[in-house]
Amino acid sequence: MGAAATRTVGSPLGLHRVLDEPGVLPQRARRLDPDPTPWPDEVVLDVEVLNLDAASFRQLREEHGSGARVRAAVAAVVAERGKMQNPVTGSGGMLLGTVRAVGPRSPLGLRVGDRVATLVSLSLTPLRITDGLARWDGESEQVPCAGTAVLFGRSIAAVLPPDLPDAVALSVLDVCGAPALTDRVVREAGAGASVCVLGGGGKSGSLSLAAARAAGAGRVVALVPTEAEAAAVRAAGLADEVVLADARDPVAVAEAVGEPVGVTVVCVDVPGCEHGAVLATADGGTVVFFSMATSFTAAALGAEGVAADVRMLVGNGYVPGHAEFALSLYRAEPGVRALFAARERQTHTP
Missing domain, CATH: 3.90.180.10 (Medium-chain alcohol dehydrogenases, catalytic domain)
Known part of the structure; x- marks a missing residue:
């Protein structure tokens, strides 16, 4: 990626985040650029919780067994691919986070400080993990973590409802x-x-x-x-x-x-x-x-x-x-x- 000053034109589909395989959408791409500097129509989130989709989590448990090995497998996928996309199921999940930065042309209507759940798959969401998943035991689909994620102009997110616990809202929105x-x-x-x-x-x-x-x-x-x-x-x-x-x-x-x-x-x-x-x-x-x-x-x-x-x-x-x-x-x-x-x-x- 170039310097932030050169980020004048991006793609609402996130094509500018694809690091290889030109011409494919982020979900199909093998690697994405998770740099947390936003392009003009992007939103950057500070990640609090990943919610792995059920099929992906089941496959990870069946292949890797123990919680520690599941944790290591997820961390390795994100580090390698710049997103959480299970290499077997092809699926990801979604996440909960707080808006860190909003590009001047973002159409999503989000503001810095909003706590949101993403309604697009982790399999196409640029993602960095900065704490090594140290707080996750690998035994639950909900993964507490620190890191950043990027939403594109065509992404979807919902501001978390004030009347429900975060874990409940995340579970409901994951399958909405x-x-x-x-x-x-x-x-x-x-x-x-x-x-x-x-x-x-x-x-x-x-x-x-x-x-x-x-x-x-x-x-x-x-x-x-x-x-x-x-x-x-x-x-x-x-x-x-x-x-x-x-x-x-x-x-x-x-x-x-x-x-x-x-x-x-x-x-x-x-x-x-x-x-x-x-x-x-x-x-x-x-x-x-x-x-x-x-x-x-x-x-x-x-x-x-x-x-x-x-x-x-x-x-x-x-x-x-x-x-x-x-x-x-x-x-x-x-x-x-x-x-x-x-x-x-x-x-x-x-």
């Missing part, structure tokens, strides 16, 4: 695209649509159940892997039916769901759930994939292989108004709050 798109798809399907959420006991799953009900779904099914999780979802009251199956077993999923549904929402953070989602969905219905563990090749070829006439959507994490919509569901639904609290307890159980 799922309930917003679920709401849209269910409304498009029409009043009384049947909906199944694979992974209905998780963060994105519980919000998607609440969104489906609020959008007028006539039958809401939550599919979970264990009886303990099923009991928690039943107690939350977010679904008409709670069924048990391993989402990776397509025949078991289809049998558990019974009559195929018009909308299936996949919120499971493990690979191999594509075929079950297809079989659970009626012809003419829609499958929405929110998991970063999804193989879209498997989804497309699997649907073709069983002659399933289903529409398949990639949940890209952005729908206009998605942040406030998710926060409003969290505030309004005691069942959602209960499931989030249960997840938090599981995370901190030795």
Whole structure:
């Protein structure tokens, strides 16, 4: 990068931060420049917490095992790539931080001192870590750290709400695209649509159940892997039916769901759930994939292989108004709050 005085023209897409592979967007690039000096339309944040996406964190735990090794792996990725992008899943997460500097042409409406959650992936966010992740034990998706991050002109961030704890707000905003798109798809399907959420006991799953009900779904099914999780979802009251199956077993999923549904929402953070989602969905219905563990090749070829006439959507994490919509569901639904609290307890159980 040149000196700050030469930074007169950047790209709202962040192309000027790509260090190699010219012509690719920051998410696809291998390395980004995390220099905290802002270009005219950028915002620089002092990072407080990274929130790794569920699929990425699961993969890191499975590969590296102990917390210390997970911590070292994350630190190494950021040091090498100038961003947090899991080399296996390709995904990242998002972060919480305080605005340090705002370029004179930034369109984001943020001010120095604002505490914000980023609503764009860490896989495309220039990032430096300056404390070696010394305060993180490697056992949780939420990673306390010191460092800096950069938002581009086309980035998205939400000022943290004053009525919720930071950890809660970060967890809700991390998955806010799922309930917003679920709401849209269910409304498009029409009043009384049947909906199944694979992974209905998780963060994105519980919000998607609440969104489906609020959008007028006539039958809401939550599919979970264990009886303990099923009991928690039943107690939350977010679904008409709670069924048990391993989402990776397509025949078991289809049998558990019974009559195929018009909308299936996949919120499971493990690979191999594509075929079950297809079989659970009626012809003419829609499958929405929110998991970063999804193989879209498997989804497309699997649907073709069983002659399933289903529409398949990639949940890209952005729908206009998605942040406030998710926060409003969290505030309004005691069942959602209960499931989030249960997840938090599981995370901190030795």
